Amino acid sequence: MKRSLLILIMLTVILLPGRQTPAPCLLQAERPTGGSDLVRVGDIDNLIVLDLRYASRNNFTGKPVYPVNVALLQRETALKLAAANAELMEQGCRLKLWDAYRPYHLHQLLWELAGDKRYFFADPRYGSVHNRGAAVDVTLVDIRGREVEMPTDFDDFSGRAHRQASMSPAARANMDLLTEVMVRHGFQYIDFEWWHFEDNSWWQYPILDLSLELFAGDEK
Numbered sequence: 001m002k003r004s005l006l007i008l009i010m011l012t013v014i015l016l017p018g019r020q021t022p023a024p025c026l027l028q029a030e031r032p033t034g035g036s037d038l039v040r041v042g043d044i045d046n047l048i049v050l051d052l053r054y055a056s057r058n059n060f061t062g063k064p065v066y067p068v069n070v071a072l073l074q075r076e077t078a079l080k081l082a083a084a085n086a087e088l089m090e091q092g093c094r095l096k097l098w099d100a101y102r103p104y105h106l107h108q109l110l111w112e113l114a115g116d117k118r119y120f121f122a123d124p125r126y127g128s129v130h131n132r133g134a135a136v137d138v139t140l141v142d143i144r145g146r147e148v149e150m151p152t153d154f155d156d157f158s159g160r161a162h163r164q165a166s167m168s169p170a171a172r173a174n175m176d177l178l179t180e181v182m183v184r185h186g187f188q189y190i191d192f193e194w195w196h197f198e199d200n201s202w203w204q205y206p207i208l209d210l211s212l213e214l215f216a217g218d219e220k
């Protein structure tokens, strides 16, 4: 099973459209050095709370976009996330995961569904770090799994999601804690979505279009 999956992964590394005029990041995608080893986050750390928004109706489209509720990441990225979660648990909280690996064809679909909100999504011509299995959308919950105060909900397309936006002292303290711990464990952040973090080594991994269904169905 594992070998056949690996072969499938190698065969499904896709060629992006518009490659005739590649951007620098596409050049990296052509020669991945780290390959791909997608794993289910729950198999690495089952204490991270999973709330894959695009597998539910609770997202900006109002309907499920992902066909199955399975959170995948590159193995090394998942291990970094588990290390961040372990440190947060020492401080009385945990990570909740809103999004992880996103198959390329579903990224294209989200881009189309986003309409004038597509500014907030990576242009499919270049792909998203989520397509590489090396980006996460996360928030903090308390040790019992209840969300703590943060600047906004997931996919808030207003300026309130910006790290420099005005917010309550509690929201800023929680966002800063999340950011400090994620950075300490090998992630980088962006300014306009406080919940989005990327593995510092994201460029090692190719854009993938592996279906989520391949990893569903044999939950332990």
Ligand SMILES: [Zn+2]
Binding pocket: 099, 130, 135, 136, 137, 195, 196, 197
């Ligand atoms: Zn994201």
